[in-house]
Amino acid sequence: MAEYGKIFHLMFQPFSYTQHSTGAIYVSICNLPRSERNKPENIIYLGFLSGPKEAGLERINHYLAPIVDEFLELWKGWRVPKTHRWPDGLDIKVALIVGSSDIPATRKLFIHKSAVMKCHRYKKCSTYSREYKKTHYETIINEQYAHEWLRCFSKPSREAHFKELGVRWSELLCLPYMDPIRFAVVDPMHCLFLGVAKWIIKSIFINQNKLNMEQLQTA
Structure with missing residues (x-):
């Protein structure tokens, strides 16, 4: 059985001089070469936030x-019909990996909070926040806190839970x-x-002379 990985993309700003946020939800296939995976003909469009x-x-x-329902079915396995390379068809599994x-x-996608959280792996806020806490927890506890948030049935209780723990529910x-x-890549468009x-x-x-060019050289 062949395995295929998908990169999940979300949101873009279509105009230069006005505020209009349009969300395009689409995936690219990691198994394709880098020179091919992001070509328009190889992008899979999943949804549109107008x-x-x-x-x-x-x-x-x-x-x-x-x-997510579709990805769950693809994770169970799917039979690709006859193709040029696989005349007898091919069994595949597909996972969302990035x-x-x-x-x-x-x-929003990955249950995280705002910039006051120093790191989404730990329950530790920035020092300029009134919510500063030194206690940290293991990564797996994130999902437990997300389920607790989902079981909060009022908006105030969800806001209080989110403010305290920095985690909310995501369908992912x-x-x-x-x-x-x-699985979350930190802002590759702006950073890179x-x-x-x-x-x-x-x-x-x-x-500011913190580093020189010689120190920046890599092997």
């Missing part, structure tokens, strides 16, 4: 639910293999393609 405002923390789960989106969308947790910590990481290294570490 805007003009971004879908809220809870509303986005309604968009994800039918998509989520690629900006930081706000990643928080229905996938048996889902790890909301390891738009050069934010490069700007940080240059403006902070190099210009």
Whole structure:
């Protein structure tokens, strides 16, 4: 049985001079070469969030639910009909293995909180937050807290739970293999393609003499 991995993408800003958030939910196939996987003809479109405002923390789960149902079926296994390479067909399993989106969308997809959380692996808030706590918990406890949030039946109780623990429910947790910590890529568009990481290294570490060019050389 062949195994196929998918990269999950969400949200984009279609206009340059106005605020209109449009959400496109689509996946690319990790098994394809990098030169091929993100070509328009190889992208699989899953859904569309029309805007003009971004879908809220809870509303986005309604968009994800039918998509997750399809991924559950693909995880059980699926028979691909006759193809040029596989004339007798092929049994495959498909898994969603990476989520690629900006930081706000990643928080919505992968149960995370806001910027006051130093790290989504631990229950520790930034020092400038009144919610600062030193206690930490194992990654697996995230899912337990997410289920507790789901069992809160009023908006105030959910907000209180979310404020205390920094975790909420996401439909992606229905996938048996889902790890909301390891599967989330931190904002690759801004950090890599738009050069934010490069700007940080240059403006902070190099210009302020924290590092020199020799120290930045890799083997």
